[in-house]
Amino acid sequence: MRSLRHAYLIDVEGVTEIWLVRHADVYDGLEGVPDPPLSRLGVDQAARLARRLQQLEIRAVYSSPHQRALQTAEALSDRIAIEPRLAEARARYAAGKVQIQESPRAVIQRMQEAVDLAVAAHSGGRVVMVTHGIAILNYLCDVLQLAPGTLRLFPDFTSISVVRVKGDRRMAGSMCDIAHLEPVP
DSSP: OHHHHHHTTSSOTTOEEEEEEEOOOBOTTOTTOSSOOBOHHHHHHHHHHHHHHTTSOOSEEEEOSSHHHHHHHHTTOSOEEEOGGGSOOOEEEETTEEEEOSOHHHHHHHHHHHHHHHHHHSTTSEEEEEEOHHHHHHHHHHHTTOOTTOOOOOOOTTOEEEEEEETTEEEEOOOSBOGGGSOOO
16 A cells, blocks of 8 residues: 555555645626735635645745735734735736636746746645646646646635656645635534
8 A cells, every 4th residue: 555655646655735725715707906905704714825825834835926825824823925926817808708828838938837846945834825726727638648728627616636756747635625624614
């Protein structure tokens, strides 16, 4: 069983865990607002995420430059590295629909670059990267060797997707985990 766990980079020395976190909830009806803040619900979600992660050793927190990602990251740490490559895919809103204007390949490329830099800087540690849904889905498609757009998951607000990295190997761990948002009895 040990070799199977090692094949998936579980409990392997020198593995870097990248925790991709989607930002918390933003206010509805803000299609015309280019950089919306967190909603009241989003502030609560970010606090719940912070409580979940507070006992873990986290070497670094990176954030997209967008306000919603920064506010989510600020709940986790007072030391945040802003990483422009973690930004959401360029898009525009027309007739109530999102039109993506950046190719999946371009999104994957910049996400790979951001992850590679974080791995180089924090090898063997755990790194949290607060980013956006489309960026996460495209990156996970690449890790899973799927065509972009074929992964049918919804990365809910503050969901956590873990990717383990060692050398040129990348393995997906949990995906879109929101256990911290479950009601507490």
